[in-house]
Amino acid sequence: MAKNHYELRFSGTGGQGMMLMGDVLAQAAGISGGKEIVLLKSYGPEARGGACRSELITDEDAIGYPALVEPDFVLAMSQLACDSYTGDMNKENGILLVDSDLVPNVPADVKHVYRMRITEIAKEVTGRPITANVVALGAISVLVPGFTPEGVKAAVLGKLAPKLHEMNIKAFDAGVAAAEALK
Amino acid sequence: MAEYKIMTGNEALTHGAIAAGMRFFAGYPITPATEIAELSSELLPKVDGTYMQMEDELAAAAAILGASAAGKKAMTATSGPGFTLMHENVGYGMATEIPCVVVDVMRQGPCQGVATLPAQGDFMAVKWAAHGDHPVIAIAPSSVAETYTEIIRAFNLSEKYRTPVFFVSDATLAHMSEKIRIPDASELEIVERPQPTCDPDEYLPFNMEDNGIVPMANFGSGYRWFASGLIHDDTGFPVKTGNTVAIEGASRHLLGKIEDNIEDIQKWEEYKCDDAEILILSVGLVSRSVKTAIDAAREEGIKVGLFRPITLWPFPGKRFAELTAKAKTVMTCEMNLGQLSEIAAQYTDRDQKIVAITQSDGTVIQAKKILNAIKEAK
Numbered sequence: 001m002a003k004n005h006y007e008l009r010f011s012g013t014g015g016q017g018m019m020l021m022g023d024v025l026a027q028a029a030g031i032s033g034g035k036e037i038v039l040l041k042s043y044g045p046e047a048r049g050g051a052c053r054s055e056l057i058t059d060e061d062a063i064g065y066p067a068l069v070e071p072d073f074v075l076a077m078s079q080l081a082c083d084s085y086t087g088d089m090n091k092e093n094g095i096l097l098v099d100s101d102l103v104p105n106v107p108a109d110v111k112h113v114y115r116m117r118i119t120e121i122a123k124e125v126t127g128r129p130i131t132a133n134v135v136a137l138g139a140i141s142v143l144v145p146g147f148t149p150e151g152v153k154a155a156v157l158g159k160l161a162p163k164l165h166e167m168n169i170k171a172f173d174a175g176v177a178a179a180e181a182l183k
Numbered sequence: 184m185a186e187y188k189i190m191t192g193n194e195a196l197t198h199g200a201i202a203a204g205m206r207f208f209a210g211y212p213i214t215p216a217t218e219i220a221e222l223s224s225e226l227l228p229k230v231d232g233t234y235m236q237m238e239d240e241l242a243a244a245a246a247i248l249g250a251s252a253a254g255k256k257a258m259t260a261t262s263g264p265g266f267t268l269m270h271e272n273v274g275y276g277m278a279t280e281i282p283c284v285v286v287d288v289m290r291q292g293p294c295q296g297v298a299t300l301p302a303q304g305d306f307m308a309v310k311w312a313a314h315g316d317h318p319v320i321a322i323a324p325s326s327v328a329e330t331y332t333e334i335i336r337a338f339n340l341s342e343k344y345r346t347p348v349f350f351v352s353d354a355t356l357a358h359m360s361e362k363i364r365i366p367d368a369s370e371l372e373i374v375e376r377p378q379p380t381c382d383p384d385e386y387l388p389f390n391m392e393d394n395g396i397v398p399m400a401n402f403g404s405g406y407r408w409f410a411s412g413l414i415h416d417d418t419g420f421p422v423k424t425g426n427t428v429a430i431e432g433a434s435r436h437l438l439g440k441i442e443d444n445i446e447d448i449q450k451w452e453e454y455k456c457d458d459a460e461i462l463i464l465s466v467g468l469v470s471r472s473v474k475t476a477i478d479a480a481r482e483e484g485i486k487v488g489l490f491r492p493i494t495l496w497p498f499p500g501k502r503f504a505e506l507t508a509k510a511k512t513v514m515t516c517e518m519n520l521g522q523l524s525e526i527a528a529q530y531t532d533r534d535q536k537i538v539a540i541t542q543s544d545g546t547v548i549q550a551k552k553i554l555n556a557i558k559e560a561k
Contacts, residue, residue: 026189030362037189039360064475065550066359066468 004060006146007068010136011053011085012077014043017133020159021075022054024137028147028155029058035146038066051080058146070094073144075136077118079103086110095143097136114143114182121174131171138175142183149176185366192330192356193218195363196286197226199331200258203338204373205284206232207257209246211239211265214298215354216288219260240265244272247283251276252410254376254401256338260286262354263305264295266312273347274313277437279410279419280389280399282341282348282376284334289353291545300545301354303467303518309349310496316434318441320448321349321496323467327361333493339374340448344440345396351495353518355547356468379406387417391432394439441497450493451502455481459488461560462510464503464527465517466492469548473516476553487557504530512560516540516553536560 010021022039030037035058043052055068071089075097076082082103086096091109098106100115116139122132134156141152153172157165190198197219200208208223210216224234233250237243240261247257261269266287276283291297292304309321322337324330334350341348377398379386388408390397400406409419414433416422422429441448454474456462465473470491480487490506492499507513513531515524517540524539531537538560542548 023189026360030189031187037360037362039189040355041358062474063361063471064478065472065547066355067547067549069549069551 005063006058006073006144007071008056008058008073008144009053009068009071009085009089010055010075011051011081012075013081014050014052016077017130018052018077019043019054021133021137022056024152024155024159025056025140025147027158028151029056032151032155033058033146035060036063038063040067051078051084053081053085073097073140075140076103077132077136079105082106097139097143099132114139114179116178116182118175121178122171125170125174126167128167131168134168134171135175135178138172138177139179142176142179185364185370187362187364189360189362190327191218191358191360192324192327192352193288193358194222195327195331196260196334196350196352196357197222198365199334200284200338201226201230201232202331202368202371202373203335204256204375205258205338206230207235207247207250207255208232208259209235209237209243209250209257210259210261211237211243213262213265215290215301215357216260216262216265216286218357219286219288240268241272244269244276244285247285248272248276248279248281251281251283252399252402254404256282256342256376258284258286258338260288262288262290263292263308266305266308270312274315274317275412276347277313277317278412278414280345280396280437281410282345282399284337284341284348284350286334286350286352288357289351291543297545299354301356301468301518301547302543302545303353303469304522304543305351306466306495306517306519306522309351312349316438318344318346318437319349319496320344320346320441320494321351322493323351323495324356324493325467325470325491327356327359328363329493330356331363331365335371335373336450339372342374342376343396344444344448345399346441349496351467353468378404383407388419389415389417389436391417391429391436394436394443396440445497448494449497449499451499452489452491452493453506454489454491456488456490456506458486459506459510461485461487461512461514461557462506463487463489463514463516463553463557464492464523465489465515466495466523469516469518472548472550473553475550476557479550479554480557483558485557485561498526500526500530507531507535510535512536512538514538514540514556514560516548518542518548
């Protein structure tokens, strides 16, 4: 209800790094960006393979009701996640980003859908599908208002051990480039 | 230097407790409080503190009282089912005036309830967590940042007034992350426990006469004292059953030491109350949904405000009554089936309208629901 209020959801299956995405963007918005944030995580008992999501609220002002009401951005990294977690999103102005190889069916009523071969891009540039979430972070830094590639990249690197930086920079930059091509 | 960090409610609680001087934690894991034990086990050894995993919650409550009697600031953390098991020893802590902090991260109850979902069903359980007339201080934060600052206040009040202090959070607040400012240690006001300076032979561990609070000597320091859960006199030894004056005096002392210092203990927030025709009483995390609803209602010209006790017990009733006297309608909003609404009734006129928003489905009440209730109540 407040101005400057933005709600994001990162959904997929356990092991795709959805929790880390929430951590990275909370850091970018909250600490580097100086905004108020609320970060929520939800996952099933399975460590791998279960449906999971993390959700982030960013706001210039204090955050009241601490849960999503109408997400402005949803990332779906599996068909199950897309089917389960897009129903409440802002269909008119919200943004839906999907991994097009994993999510063939997107809801017809969402106006702004970006289809990206997120996991395939990760495999191409790093050889590691596990970096798909960092490709997605690169894309989000371009597609979602309030974030910048520089700010999100710094937050990514801040969360990862130095030996992982080179690989993840490649993944991040590929996500940025892919999003710019889509825009 | 102060710094900003992003952390969960349970993490903020643990860091705050250590900043307050906690050097002993005993507990038994339970969702949604487990992360407090987990982080305590990691951080306490680094500050020369001790973490003890106990066999159950009865033992956990006993262990923190023992550690506190030996001079350490001590805490345990649990949820409803474990809290129920702690009641006996919590009463012992009240009777023997041993400081400690007991955290109840509320989940849906009664009994095992729903382990992973938030609720506010323990408001009255913390008020009546021991049998008999007993002192109660309970604090309820509404944000991660407030969890940090208020757990420090919980320790301070516990030390100042030599009594167990309850800290009630909930599953959502415990697990959600927010940005908080971690103050520099020099900014914090930390109450340290004084030690007696008299001749050890002359030491009296209690002062029933003037609701006095005597420095509690550390066990093993050479000052001997008897920590009896029986009604006792200044020496700590049980009073004779025929001594009705001493029995009543000791009972009144426990409540009196809180009552005498109520202004120091009570704390609350007033949000847009100045001209409020509708006054909403709400505590903890859900009060933030109330604020969102109030902002929306005010855009439509409805004069509505929030009264939020941060010290839940003793309830800041004097100020609440002043505000309800000016309001046409009093509302309560809580994640249970109506515990605060009973309190609100005590502070309103008989002909005043009370509207209770209650919810017990394991979710935080949405602002939309509160806004609708405000519009209906108008």
